[in-house]
Amino acid sequence: MARVTLALVGAGLRGRSYARLAHAGGVGRVVALAEPDPGRRAAAAEEFGVPSDRVYADWSELAAHERLADAAIVATQDRQHTGPAVRLADLGYHILLEKPMATEEAEAAAIADAAERNRIMLAVCHVLRYTPYTRVLKDVLDSGRIGRLVSVQHLEPVGWWHQAHSFVRGNWRRSDTSAPMLLTKSCHDIDWLMYLFGRSPQRVGSFGGLSHFRAEDAPPGAADRCLDCGVESTCPYSAKRLYLECLGDPARHFWPLWAVTDDHTEEGVLRALRTGPYGRCVYACDNDVVDHQVVTMEFGDGATCSFTMSAFTPMEHRRTRLLGTHGFLDGDGTTVRLVDFRTGSDEVLDTSTTAGASAADGHGGGDQGLVDAFLNAVATGDAAALKSDAATSLASHRVVWAAERARLSGSVVSLP
Numbered sequence: 353m354a355r356v357t358l359a360l361v362g363a364g365l366r367g368r369s370y371a372r373l374a375h376a377g378g379v380g381r382v383v384a385l386a387e388p389d390p391g392r393r394a395a396a397a398e399e400f401g402v403p404s405d406r407v408y409a410d411w412s413e414l415a416a417h418e419r420l421a422d423a424a425i426v427a428t429q430d431r432q433h434t435g436p437a438v439r440l441a442d443l444g445y446h447i448l449l450e451k452p453m454a455t456e457e458a459e460a461a462a463i464a465d466a467a468e469r470n471r472i473m474l475a476v477c478h479v480l481r482y483t484p485y486t487r488v489l490k491d492v493l494d495s496g497r498i499g500r501l502v503s504v505q506h507l508e509p510v511g512w513w514h515q516a517h518s519f520v521r522g523n524w525r526r527s528d529t530s531a532p533m534l535l536t537k538s539c540h541d542i543d544w545l546m547y548l549f550g551r552s553p554q555r556v557g558s559f560g561g562l563s564h565f566r567a568e569d570a571p572p573g574a575a576d577r578c579l580d581c582g583v584e585s586t587c588p589y590s591a592k593r594l595y596l597e598c599l600g601d602p603a604r605h606f607w608p609l610w611a612v613t614d615d616h617t618e619e620g621v622l623r624a625l626r627t628g629p630y631g632r633c634v635y636a637c638d639n640d641v642v643d644h645q646v647v648t649m650e651f652g653d654g655a656t657c658s659f660t661m662s663a664f665t666p667m668e669h670r671r672t673r674l675l676g677t678h679g680f681l682d683g684d685g686t687t688v689r690l691v692d693f694r695t696g697s698d699e700v701l702d703t704s705t706t707a708g709a710s711a712a713d714g715h716g717g718g719d720q721g722l723v724d725a726f727l728n729a730v731a732t733g734d735a736a737a738l739k740s741d742a743a744t745s746l747a748s749h750r751v752v753w754a755a756e757r758a759r760l761s762g763s764v765v766s767l768p
């Protein structure tokens with residue numbers, strides 16, 4: 353396959369992960385990058401061998417040049433997607449864009465418009481569409497083996513410590529600096545469910561809120577930081593336990609530990625917990641996003657779907673039950689049980705999924721699958737390998753915004 357040159361915008365956790373996967377496969381090569389953090393910028397430039405005159409401190413500097421690469425990876429934070437995505441689309445880059453597309457509906461629509469106007473391929477990083485597990489599920493559905501899909505039950509087990517890391521102490525803790533959690537976390541799930549159904553729902557409802565990580569839930573004796581806390585050792589959300597344990601597990605150095613500090617010594621971690629956001633008591637943060645939410649959806653033919661996102665689980669693969677007129681399918685992210693009502697057969701399908709659900713594990717093979725598909729599409733000029741385009745992603749984001757309106761207004765929202 354032809355080599356694909358890449359411009360990396362945002363050399364943070366996600367940007368570097370995608371760039372590494374692209375390099376490892378031998379097809380993609382980062383030839384320009386933009387990253388304001390000097391340490392991250394230098395480390396990424398060295399890791400990917402980017403010449404110094406193609407290393408920039410801001411995406412706008414990179415975008416001040418004519419197109420420098422075939423495609424761009426836009427992996428800045430949630431509120432910084434629209435500017436680079438629209439500008440780079442206008443310059444003719446194909447774009448791999450981190451989810452959520454944008455934090456406002458009008459901005460996501462502007463990105464989709466820019467992709468269409470410039471006839472570029474734009475893939476939103478809905479990695480769940482690209483796992484081997486999803487392929488098996490989708491193949492069974494499309495083959496008609498379980499008949500017409502009547503109901504779906506879907507659970508996203510965020511995980512207690514992951515919630516504390518990302519949505520209480522971390523970057524996605526506040527709606528006003530990031531976005532509602534249904535968008536920042538579960539836009540994957542709504543998108544994936546729409547992929548399974550093959551269409552958009554017509555009505556959505558939603559309930560949920562922040563039920564635990566609040567000042568009134570702090571145990572007696574809790575301090576503002578775990579390092580000063582007398583009850584830290586009995587707290588499930590102890591930052592000290594979580595991050596010091598990561599030191600003993602190289603698989604967790606990149607995620608979640610790198611978000612906390614790049615000094616991976618005991619002293620370095622303790623220093624970060626003493627001064628940084630990740631050492632704060634989960635009951636003394638400035639978080640406001642939900643810790644549990646339910647979304648219900650109704651499709652045009654009366655089919656229904658219920659989705660639950662919860663912090664109060666182990667962190668593991670999503671679980672899904674598909675209830676069809678001719679069969680039943682029960683999946684846990686690695687194995688799929690299929691009961692065929694015609695024959696009564698009850699079998700377990702092999703999905704060849706060995707990777708775990710976390711970002712450190714590459715999202716069950718989804719990160720790799722997405723990067724491979726994107727590079728293939730750019731190299732061949734054929735978007736067939738991509739499982740969604742900008743318009744499809746915009747449609748699934750619109751369902752997220754509708755569900756959030758339903759939750760906040762206590763109503764059922766109809767979609768066009």
Ligand SMILES: NC(=O)c1ccc[n+]([C@@H]2O[C@H](COP(=O)([O-])OP(=O)(O)OC[C@H]3O[C@@H](n4cnc5c(N)ncnc54)[C@H](O)[C@@H]3O)[C@@H](O)[C@H]2O)c1
Nearest residue numbers: 362363364365366386387389410411427428429430450477
């Ligand atoms: N697809 C997934 O499963 C998945 C998983 C986690 C996060 N994400 C999304 O990926 C995105 C990035 O998340 P992350 O964890 O890598 O965050 P991060 O903070 O580690 O990385 C973002 C990087 O963008 C850089 N940046 C800021 N301003 C910039 C500018 N003007 N020009 C260029 N770079 C700039 C930051 O310095 C930072 O290094 C977010 O939108 C997040 O929601 C997606």
